[in-house]
Amino acid sequence: xxxxxxxxxxxxxxxxxxxxxxxxxxxxxxxxxxxxxxxxxxxxxxxxxxxxxxxxxxxxxxxxxxxxxxxxxxxxxxxxxxxxxxxxxxxxxxxxxxxxxxxxxxxxxxxxxxxxxxxxxxxxxxxxxxxxxxxxxxxxxxxxxxxxxxxxxxxxxxxxxxxxxxxxxxxxxxxxxxxxxxxxxxxxxxxxxxxxxxxxxxxxxxxxxxxxxxxxxxxxxxxxxxxxxxxxxxxxxxxxxxxxxxxxxxxxxxxxxxxxxxxxxxxxxxxxxxxxxxxxxxxxxxxxxxxxxxxxxxxx
Amino acid sequence: xxxxxxxxxxxxxxxxxxxxxxxxxxxxxxxxxxxxxxxxxxxxxxxxxxxxxxxxxxxxxxxxxxxxxxxxxxxxxxxxxxxxxxxxxxxxxxxxxxxxxxxxxxxxxxxxxxxxxxxxxxxxxxxxxxxxxxxxxxxxxxxxxxxxxxxxxxxxxxxxxxxxxxxxxxxxxxxxxxxxxxxxxxxxxxxxxxxxxxxxxxxxxxxxxxxxxxxxxxxxxxxxxxxxxxxxxxxxxxxxxxxxxxxxxxxxxxxxxxxxxxxxxxxxxxxxxxxxxxxxxxxxxxxxxxxxxxxxxxxxxxxxxxxxxxxxxxxxxxxxxxxxxxxxxxxxxxxxxxxxxxxxxxxxxxxxxxxxxxxxxxxxxxxxxxxxxxxxxxxxxxxxxxxxxxxxxxxxxxxxxxxxxxxxxxxxxxxxxxxxxxxxxxxxxxxxxxxxxxxxxxxxxxxxxxxxxxxxxxxxxxxxxxxxxxxxxxxxxxxxxxxxxxxxxxxxxxxxxxxxxxxxxxxxxxxxxxxxxxxxxxxxxxxxxxxxxxxxxxxxxx
Numbered sequence: 089x090x091x092x093x094x095x096x097x098x099x100x101x102x103x104x105x106x107x108x109x110x111x112x113x114x115x116x117x118x119x120x121x122x123x124x125x126x127x128x129x130x131x132x133x134x135x136x137x138x139x140x141x142x143x144x145x146x147x148x149x150x151x152x153x154x155x156x157x158x159x160x161x162x163x164x165x166x167x168x169x170x171x172x173x174x175x176x177x178x179x180x181x182x183x184x185x186x187x188x189x190x191x192x193x194x195x196x197x198x199x200x201x202x203x204x205x206x207x208x209x210x211x212x213x214x215x216x217x218x219x220x221x222x223x224x225x226x227x228x229x230x231x232x233x234x235x236x237x238x239x240x241x242x243x244x245x246x247x248x249x250x251x252x253x254x255x256x257x258x259x260x261x262x263x264x265x266x267x268x269x270x271x272x273x274x275x276x277x278x279x280x281x282x283x284x285x286x287x288x289x290x291x292x293x294x295x296x297x298x299x300x301x302x303x304x305x306x307x308x309x310x311x312x313x314x315x316x317x318x319x320x321x322x323x324x325x326x327x328x329x330x331x332x333x334x335x336x337x338x339x340x341x342x343x344x345x346x347x348x349x350x351x352x353x354x355x356x357x358x359x360x361x362x363x364x365x366x367x368x369x370x371x372x373x374x375x376x377x378x379x380x381x382x383x384x385x386x387x388x
Numbered sequence: 389x390x391x392x393x394x395x396x397x398x399x400x401x402x403x404x405x406x407x408x409x410x411x412x413x414x415x416x417x418x419x420x421x422x423x424x425x426x427x428x429x430x431x432x433x434x435x436x437x438x439x440x441x442x443x444x445x446x447x448x449x450x451x452x453x454x455x456x457x458x459x460x461x462x463x464x465x466x467x468x469x470x471x472x473x474x475x476x477x478x479x480x481x482x483x484x485x486x487x488x489x490x491x492x493x494x495x496x497x498x499x500x501x502x503x504x505x506x507x508x509x510x511x512x513x514x515x516x517x518x519x520x521x522x523x524x525x526x527x528x529x530x531x532x533x534x535x536x537x538x539x540x541x542x543x544x545x546x547x548x549x550x551x552x553x554x555x556x557x558x559x560x561x562x563x564x565x566x567x568x569x570x571x572x573x574x575x576x577x578x579x580x581x582x583x584x585x586x587x588x589x590x591x592x593x594x595x596x597x598x599x600x601x602x603x604x605x606x607x608x609x610x611x612x613x614x615x616x617x618x619x620x621x622x623x624x625x626x627x628x629x630x631x632x633x634x635x636x637x638x639x640x641x642x643x644x645x646x647x648x649x650x651x652x653x654x655x656x657x658x659x660x661x662x663x664x665x666x667x668x669x670x671x672x673x674x675x676x677x678x679x680x681x682x683x684x685x686x687x688x689x690x691x692x693x694x695x696x697x698x699x700x701x702x703x704x705x706x707x708x709x710x711x712x713x714x715x716x717x718x719x720x721x722x723x724x725x726x727x728x729x730x731x732x733x734x735x736x737x738x739x740x741x742x743x744x745x746x747x748x749x750x751x752x753x754x755x756x757x758x759x760x761x762x763x764x765x766x767x768x769x770x771x772x773x774x775x776x777x778x779x780x781x782x783x784x785x786x787x788x789x790x791x792x793x794x795x796x797x798x799x800x801x802x803x804x805x806x807x808x809x810x811x812x813x814x815x816x817x818x819x820x821x822x823x824x825x826x827x828x829x830x831x832x833x834x835x836x837x838x839x840x841x842x843x844x845x846x847x848x849x850x851x852x853x854x855x856x857x858x859x860x861x862x863x864x865x866x867x868x869x870x871x872x873x874x875x876x877x878x879x880x881x882x883x884x885x886x887x888x889x890x891x892x893x894x895x896x897x898x899x900x901x902x903x904x905x906x907x908x909x910x911x912x913x914x915x916x917x918x919x920x921x922x923x924x925x926x927x928x929x930x
Binding site for chain 1: 439440451475476477484493499719722733740742760898916
């Protein structure tokens, strides 16, 4: 980085303005070209996929020239595929998972944070230990469990979206309780006690007072659960077997991996549309995420 | 849950309007809408629970029956008892956790101790039945009957005329006399309750033909009597198994060759000369699967290479993306830069793009053919570089793509950590004469690592099992050439397990795959325990 500054054609000048300018270049100015480089690195693939999505021909050839043509042909062509079904499945599954995770995680965090009961400490420790083992590692027994369950209750068997949601919800408590528990502890207990004195039951305190005070952490957990379920591949792939039940991750993987029939324009259009809900969530909830990240949740 | 709104607003308070002057919070007591909602939900839970119990009873699935019964009873106790207050909040989450995480983990251990997989699917009796069917042949003096294919709902059946009597049967119900059938010449043309499948329909439908060829209708309840099969759809022949099952000695005898296959402890029928029948049954094999993972010629070699690459992949991914994020955070954590908010938004774009789409996108961009792959075309002058098909380049590509995916995360984390560095320590260093370099080598990194170390370890554990990126980019390929197992140079342990398990098709070996996943469980557990010691969470609860 330092060499970049020396290479810059800066005239040596002893006038105060020039000195300030030189100092600015050495300390701040060079950061702008670096920023441009990084933005190029970060955004180039995204610009490329946008360009491919808007290209008029659905073929791969000529796809290396960015924004040569702009048309909605690819987006319209998605209507002939199962893309919208998959999108609806993904949104339904991820949305239900997020809602369920938030409700169950918040309830558990409330119990651990506000009640003192036998087994509380043991329960917290157990959750900490369970949290260490990703649920997805047990995918074989999840598969076998659903195989057996499907013989008895078909809606909870393989190839059922409800079963997939249930599996995701099984991982919810382990992943989210601690994130929420810490946040619940920051809400002063005096608030609960005041409500109790005023005659509120525990349920009223929880639904009408506490939940409103912990909204930021609910947003973070909801977002992370949503993104997690939206992007999950391995569980969705082994559980959902028929095309009409696929999520986007499974369906679009099938598009790209099928080398003979891969249609790049279609994939690009699908990718742009599929990423919109997640991009929107991220940009709107940016400030919550930064806090949530350092509280211990990981994506990358 | 609708309780929230209704309970919170005094309008819905039961027991009349609040007396003037009294806090309306007082009037919250008593049975409200919340109770009604609870009743409705609990009624639904019990109905579903009982329905599952009944279905499990019909199917004879005693495990599911007991589990459902226990969960339903527990739910009733928790929500109708005045005592178990914390459980009311814990129960829903715990129920899901119990079934879909704890049980499956325990079950993984159980499966790892068995030979469960293709060819070892069920009980010994099921294996015997399957073998008897597999070895069915048309016996030399086999009787042949005129046959009509019939259908009802999803079930296919055969209608034959045996000894002048019309008989009907399907795969599940043995042949039985059907006096109501209409016979035209030597052929049945109508059967009450069944639709006759005519020849043109059969010829037009390939999958139906396959079903017809696979269909075997037992002659009677006794499996030794054989079954009716057809090769062309108009004539049925009695097939008998060449194997004979002797329940006393637990042997299968091949009537043609006279070879005797005896049941053995490892779940197979083996003859004296060592040949085994293709179908076995499920038995506990102890730690054999673990031993096999390390010694089997097909898996042992790949296993060590894949383990090494898994560690290299996880370490390199975390190291490269952390360093890049840290350098960026240092450069751009500078109040004098204008438009920092905009820059931050642009920087985190790759992080906000769903990871599976990123991986698929890069797969296309890294296409070796410069006509398709923009990386080769635009940045490498149209050279044909096999990014995803060369063992080393594929590894490089995976780490490169993962860097693109995860540097924004570390940029956000490091920026946050830098901003929360204790200023008094930095000030003290400055007063003591530490220059820019000294501060950046001796003061900041240790402080930074305190807050980021748990995240570094967590990220390592995450990438250790980063199935999506590997599978979406290379599917583990390029393939190893020195083993018949479907494994490749960029496979990590979790994709290897996926491949061996056969859950997505192919030959399944649930036992071996479960044993391997237990090894990964242990590795991840150790890593997480390290992370755990680093965090102060334990202090919070203890």
